[in-house]
Amino acid sequence: MLDAAAHDKLPAAPGVGYKPQHFAQITEDAGSVKWLEIHAENYMGDGGRPIAQLRHLSENFAMSVHGVGLSIGGEGPLDADHLARLKHLVSWLNPASFSEHLAWSTHDSHFYNDLLPLPYTDASLQRICTHIDQLQDTIGRRMLLENPSSYLAFAESTWSEPEFLAEISRRTGCGLLLDVNNVFVSATNLEFSPQGYIDAFPLDKVGEIHLGGHDEDEDDHGRPLLIDSHGREVVDPVWALLDYTLAQSGPKPVLIEWDNDVPDWPVLEAEAARAATALERVPA
Amino acid sequence: MSITATVSQAEFTRAMMDAGQPAPEGLQDQNAQPAGRRFSVYRNNVAVSLTEAMHSAFPVIAKLLGKQNMDGLAGIYLRQHPPSSPLMMFYGEHFPKFLEGMEQLKHLGYLGDTARLELALRRAYHAADATPIAPEALGALTPDALMNTRLALAPAVEVLRSPWPIHGLWRYNTEDGAPKPEPQAQDVLITRPEFDPIPQVLPPAGAVWIRALMGGATIGEALEQAAAEDESFDLGATLALLLQGGAITALDSKG
Secondary structure: OOOHHHHOOOOOOEEEEOOHHHHHHHHHOOOOOOEEEEEHHHHOOOOOHHHHHHHHHHHHOEEEEEOOOOOOOOOOOOOHHHHHHHHHHHHHHOOOEEEEEOOEEEEOOEEEEEEEOOOOOHHHHHHHHHHHHHHHHHHOOOOEEEOOOOOOEEOOOOOOHHHHHHHHHHHHOOEEEEEHHHHHHHHHHHOOOHHHHHHHOOHHHEEEEEEEOEEEEEOOOOOEEEEEOOOOOOOHHHHHHHHHHHHHHOOOOEEEEOOOOOOOHHHHHHHHHHHHHHHHOOOO | OOOOOOOOHHHHHHHHOOOOOOOOOOEEOOOOOEOOHHHHHHHHHHHHHHHHHHHHHOHHHHHHHOHHHHHHHHHHHHHHOOOOOOOHHHOOOOHHHHHHOOHHHOOOOOHHHHHHHHHHHHHHHHOOOOOOOOOHHHHOOOHHHHHOOEEEEOOOOEEEEEOOOHHHHHHHHHOOOOOOOOOOOEEEEEEOOOOOOEEEEOOOOHHHHHHHHHOOOOHHHHHHHHHHHOOOOOHHHHHHHHHHOOOEEEEEOOO
16 A cells, blocks of 8 residues: 655665666565665656656655765865755655765766765865755755775874764764675775774664675785675675674664666565565564 | 875876876875775776766767777767766767767768767657647648647757768667668657657758747748758658657647
């Protein structure tokens, strides 16, 4: 039975990143998948099939809008046109959640289509908080901010990442999106304890968890360099880190991200089913 | 004590888009050693994601050139024209001119217009929805009233004119068993009856007539312009293409 009110909050259940090639199967039987996430920028055309599919899906699923292009960490001001587009999308779709990244992607009006890294300093903290205030005021709702995958560090950083995110959340009131695969990738690349990161993370602020696959490479010294690629299954140590997280946080909405070499629906659904099993083990 | 190097985003992007430059000082690994290969991850991510965006935006150009050539051209293009907005669905608007400006592609004169067709198909795909009029609404008008009528066309409608057989090239490279394109000029109409844009070849002067309508001319005024270009202009056939494509969204007969 359809109940619009039931879609105003992401359930503490598995969701997946929506891909148009899965539309028919999702509409017929979504299996373990209880909610869907879209990349905001893919639904900023004026009409046609993408918007029609989104309208249809939002009648049957709680939706999460995940922005990948606002450049919240950018040194320049936020793009007013893009803010207006986000406001428009969020107002007509009325999703259960809106999230963006602790990253930048635009400089000097050029968009680089990647999530670029930030130093964690008082100056960047101030700037990010100003941008988040502006975004939350514009779209009229609280957002979730996602932790990045790190391949390198900034010599100038003076904050640890969990403390930096906690302080942003404290100052702006935003919630956090915890990407457990990103934690694992960063922890491997920069040789810190992923469990220690989770222990330091303000889990009470987490409104959503992400999981995804990564690629393996090596740095100049032959040490592992993991790359957040969203192109394969979630690996076992990341599932274990999810269990570790959920044991502390309690049940949360858990999303499987698979954006490159997108598999057939049953493969993606099986990942969601595995997340469902992980969630079942957690006392509510 | 050394002063800690800070890295501005201007410095980051300059080094990211130019593999000849070292990673900025101030980016490091876990042992405070230079970032090296770690910085190359960003170089690679940006180049790969924008190259993929170009492949999905211009599948026919990619097929005509071959993957390796397309990769090479995309690599140059993305440095000359990085996206100016996060709406990647519209990336590549300068690609037709870019192709026409490449000395080594001068013998493939049709590439620019073929790329324009691919851009137009994408615009049409994402254009606003519109409800077409019932075809009978036109039939109900007297011939005089018809000539004094203006037509509102759907936002998805696109008209292209080319000295090259761009529709034939497009079909030959997207449709199994399509005929080999003959050397000829082609004007193309794109309509979107539902969700999939449909490109069709326009009869002679059809493009003149539709563009005049888009500019606010009445059917009669547009007819004069079309007939001036080609006496054999077939109003009925061109109008039928618009009607079949669900491209007419309103009639204005008030003069």
